[in-house]
Amino acid sequence: MSIIKNDFEKMNVTKIKNFKNNKKLTMITAYDALFAKLFExxxxxxxxxDSLNMSFAGKPDTLSATLEQMIYHTNAVCTGAPKAFTILDMPFGTYINKDEALTNAIKVYQKTxxxxxxxxxxxxxxxxxxxxxxxxxxxxxxxxxxxxYVRSEGGYKVRGKTIEDTEQLVRDAIAIEKAGAFAIVVEGVMSEAAKKITEAISIxxxxxxxxxxTDGQVLVWSDMLGFFEDFKPKFVRHYxxxxxxxxxxxxQYRNDVQEASFPAKEEEY
Incomplete structure (x- = not known):
């Protein structure tokens, strides 16, 4: 199977917005330089x-991730994939009001x-x-x-099951677009509700x-590649x-060591 490469020299907010109704967008998570280079x-x-707090650090949720952690991992990703359009997930508690949000966002831009x-x-x-x-x-x-919102909502709950909730999600999307966002992640939503959201906005x-x-998809890399074994979310496909x-x-490595077949003569100095 051939590998199709994208031209990241030209990827920017404007280009991403122009994907609407033209081509599906593909987004994947990364937390380090090695995998980022593979994805770039x-x-x-x-x-x-901030899912790195669970898949990378083994925590039960994302809430204890810190801005310092996110900056560290973003720098690693940007080093491995310097041409990629990289997005930092602002962790819990870093945007509780607009002034603190701006201070922390500026820190992200200055340090990554x-x-x-x-x-x-x-x-x-x-x-x-x-x-x-x-x-x-x-x-x-x-x-x-x-x-x-996992603790305040009492768990991870699928949204858009009622007309009222779907209407609220549409209002949410319209408000976020009007506020200037260039794209919106829509997570854990009934497909009919996601369709209404997608049709209601121009980003x-x-x-x-x-x-x-939706106009694109995102998956956590360790889910998509089958590294996470505890359970498989319904929406995940293992590639x-x-x-x-x-x-x-x-x-195999252990067996080769125990049998003294590794290293071989050609692997010695």
Whole structure:
């Protein structure tokens, strides 16, 4: 299978917005330089997600991720994939009001080469998005199931199951677009509701657990590549059996060491 590469020299906010109704956007998470380099020439966008707190640090949720952690990992990603359109996921507690949000966003821009930031929230956070975008910060929104709301919502709950909730999600999306966001992640939303959201706004929607009606998709790399074994979310498709293949490779390495077949003569100095 041939590898299709994207021209990241030209990828920017304007180009991403122009994907609407033209071509599906592909976004994937990355947390380090090694994997970011592998993704750079294929994915349209790389998200340094606060999901790293779970998949990388082994925590039960995203809430304890810090801005310092996000900056560290974003710098690693930007080093490995310098041409990629990289987005930093603003962690919980870093945008509780518009002034603090701007201070932290400026810190992100000054300390990393991130092209944009992402924040969770709808109508309630629109004034914060507007404050950021009016001060030259590129913002990706995030509505629907929002991981940073897990404790206040009492768990991870699929949204858009009722007419009322769908209407609220549409209002959220419209408010975030009006505030200046260039795209919106729509997570854990019934596909019919995601369709209504996507049709209601003129900026791209990036789905995760929101069906195929959105303008693009995002997945956590360790989910997509089958490295996470505890459970498989319904919306995840495994594109390889990562955990199994790594275990088999390490097992072979151990056997080769024990049998003294590694290193071979050609692997010696």
């Amino acid at each position: 020439e294929i994915a349209d966008m790389i998200l340094v997600g 080469n991130a092209a944009a930031i992402k924040i969770e929230g709808g109508e309630d956070r629109a004034h914060i998005v507007e404050h950021l975008t009016s001060n030259s910060i590129a913002v990706m929104g995030h509505i629907g199931l929002m991981p940073q 791209p929607t990036i789905g995760i657990g929101a069906g195929k009606v 390889m059996k990562g955990a199994q293949e790594v275990k088999e490779a390490i097992n």
